[in-house]
Amino acid sequence: MAERKLRVLVGKPGLDGHDRGAKVVARAFRDAGLEVIYTGLHQTPEQIVAAAIQEDVDCIGLSILSGAHNTLLPKVCQLLKEKNADDIAVFCGGVIPEDDIPGLKSAGIKEVFTPGTSTEDIVAWVKEHIHG
Amino acid sequence: MGLAEKILQGDIRAAARLMRDVDDGFTSSIDELKQLYPHTGRAYLIGITGPPGAGKSTLVDQITAAYRKLGKRVGIVAVDPTSPFTGGAILGDRIRMNRHADDEGVFIRSLATRGCLGGISRSTGDVVNVMDAMGMDVIIIETVGVGQDEVDIVRMAHTTTVVMVPGLGDDIQAIKAGILEIADVFVVNKADRDGADRTVRELSMMLEMGERAPGEWVPKVLRTEASRGVGIDELVAEYEAHRAYLHTSGDIHRFNSEKNSTILMEMLRDRLFRDIYGRIASNGTLAEILSGMSARETDPYSAVDAIVARYLTGADARVAG
Ligand code: B12
Ligand SMILES: Nc1nc2c(ncn2[C@@H]2O[C@H](COP(=O)(O)OP(=O)(O)OP(=O)(O)O)[C@@H](O)[C@H]2O)c(=O)[nH]1
Numbered sequence: 001m002a003e004r005k006l007r008v009l010v011g012k013p014g015l016d017g018h019d020r021g022a023k024v025v026a027r028a029f030r031d032a033g034l035e036v037i038y039t040g041l042h043q044t045p046e047q048i049v050a051a052a053i054q055e056d057v058d059c060i061g062l063s064i065l066s067g068a069h070n071t072l073l074p075k076v077c078q079l080l081k082e083k084n085a086d087d088i089a090v091f092c093g094g095v096i097p098e099d100d101i102p103g104l105k106s107a108g109i110k111e112v113f114t115p116g117t118s119t120e121d122i123v124a125w126v127k128e129h130i131h132g
Numbered sequence: 133m134g135l136a137e138k139i140l141q142g143d144i145r146a147a148a149r150l151m152r153d154v155d156d157g158f159t160s161s162i163d164e165l166k167q168l169y170p171h172t173g174r175a176y177l178i179g180i181t182g183p184p185g186a187g188k189s190t191l192v193d194q195i196t197a198a199y200r201k202l203g204k205r206v207g208i209v210a211v212d213p214t215s216p217f218t219g220g221a222i223l224g225d226r227i228r229m230n231r232h233a234d235d236e237g238v239f240i241r242s243l244a245t246r247g248c249l250g251g252i253s254r255s256t257g258d259v260v261n262v263m264d265a266m267g268m269d270v271i272i273i274e275t276v277g278v279g280q281d282e283v284d285i286v287r288m289a290h291t292t293t294v295v296m297v298p299g300l301g302d303d304i305q306a307i308k309a310g311i312l313e314i315a316d317v318f319v320v321n322k323a324d325r326d327g328a329d330r331t332v333r334e335l336s337m338m339l340e341m342g343e344r345a346p347g348e349w350v351p352k353v354l355r356t357e358a359s360r361g362v363g364i365d366e367l368v369a370e371y372e373a374h375r376a377y378l379h380t381s382g383d384i385h386r387f388n389s390e391k392n393s394t395i396l397m398e399m400l401r402d403r404l405f406r407d408i409y410g411r412i413a414s415n416g417t418l419a420e421i422l423s424g425m426s427a428r429e430t431d432p433y434s435a436v437d438a439i440v441a442r443y444l445t446g447a448d449a450r451v452a453g
């Protein structure tokens with residue numbers, strides 16, 4: 001049987017103009033052989049979830065440096081559940097205080113990558129935890 | 133319930149998954165595609181091609197908005213290149229189309245070329261068929277940013293749009309005949325930029341030089357400013373004119389039969405090759421031939437004759453032989 005190609009959506013929810021991290025991570029995923037659907041800046045959780053479903057991605061990686069993570073990220077997880085699509089894993093990165101991480105994880109975020117994480121570690125995590 | 137059945141009942145996830153199965157070459161997808169085939173052939177297919185960064189995705193976004201206003205459901209297939217070094221890809225066309233992401237009348241799928249050189253992926257035709265079966269009225273296919281040889285789109289789409297921008301090199305003559313011949317509609321996008329008039333003039337002149345039979349479709353050169361939505365209504369009107377022309381002139385029949393024959397031939401060629409290659413690879417014949425060739429004892433011409441004689445000798449072959 002043919003092999004699945006991993007597909008990941010990388011996007012930025014909310015009014016957050018910091019896109020360097022998202023681009024760096026998107027490139028790292030491409031270089032690791034993944035197909036990255038890059039949706040860019042200023043996405044609503046609704047747009048992110050609709051795109052993830054249409055693109056049939058295995059996972060969603062969200063980048064957020066605006067401070068709005070506690071509202072936007074759980075919203076994405078909740079919408080996925082509503083659409084019966086919570087088999088799509090969600091993880092994130094950006095400026096996220098340590099104290100907020102447990103709350104995000106219990107809302108359904110699989111992993112949080114804060115500034116300074118090497119892209120090798122991020123790619124290794126995806127390869128270990130996400131399967132097509 | 134199988135994927136095809138679910139798709140016909142409007143299941144979006146099933147459609148997205150079948151597209152994935154097709155793209156990943158899962159053999160299970162073939163049965164599903166067979167079931168969907170009778171439900172295809174209804175959508176109007178628009179191809180958009182042109183050099184990298186010309187504004188193709190921005191145009192797709194605007195054309196989609198225009199067709200949505202007319203109440204049409206729109207499918208979009210956007211192709212971007214796979215990196216030949218890593219096999220990965222960044223598919224970024226959606227960035228320009230985000231406002232349609234959560235519109236239920238629009239379905240957008242990004243595809244990577246996965247080594248295919250014609251400007252679209254091998255899976256594009258089947259993904260279009262899935263969208264067609266989903267009931268999309270218009271399906272827009274955006275090719276990778278192409279030079280001149282990647283023109284598979286003409287056989288796929290009813291109407292092929294070639295997008296140019298002002299100042300693409302100093303001389304429009306540099307654009308090879310190939311890309312000129314495939315266009316049903318020319319768009320000079322970024323008309324806000326210097327040199328748009330000149331590009332329109334030069335393209336029009338080149339088109340006038342071409343010979344056409346009486347009554348044959350004459351491509352127009354339209355100007356747009358996709359980022360502000362200027363010229364889009366005219367473009368959509370031109371699409372509708374070309375679509376009407378295909379039917380009144382009867383060209384649609386020629387288009388369909390050429391397209392069907394290409395699809396069938398390619399599928400047959402792939403299938404025959406895969407089957408026979410699979411057999412000679414697994415039964416040792418291939419290894420034998422290759423070692424014979426490296427010793428210069430077997431020549432490839434006789435080897436192919438022998439393979440064909442052995443594996444393609446049904447009743448028909450005997451009659452023909
Ligand atoms: C560069 C920068 C800018 C640039 C952004 C340029 C751009 N196009 O990206 C500019 C100058 C435009 C800018 C503007 C602003 N900024 Co600024 N900016 C920074 C700065 C210094 C670095 C960010 C960066 O690019 N890092 C490099 C990248 C590679 O790292 P990264 O994004 O963190 O990504 C890594 C990880 O986080 C993770 N990651 C990130 N995303 C993802 C996604 C996935 C899927 C995964 C797996 C991992 C992952 O992996 C990456 C690799 O390790 C940070 C401070 C800091 N040190 O983080 C402030 C910072 C983010 N900015 C901040 C602020 C406040 C602003 C402004 C509001 C300032 C203002 N008042 O105008 C504006 C807002 C702009 C906007 N529209 O949103 C604050 C945010 C505060 C907060 N969240 O509570 C910060 C933290 C500075 C601070 N300490 O106050 N900024
Ligand atoms: N000035 C100007 N810029 C435009 C116009 N249309 C699009 N652009 C910009 O051109 C850039 C490229 O646009 P895209 O729509 O991504 O181009 P593309 O042809 O799809 O690019 P690829 O898919 O990468 O080949 C973007 O920054 C657009 O905003 C226009 O009419 N005028």
Ligand SMILES: [Mg+2]
Binds near residue numbers: 189224274
């Ligand atoms: Mg594009």
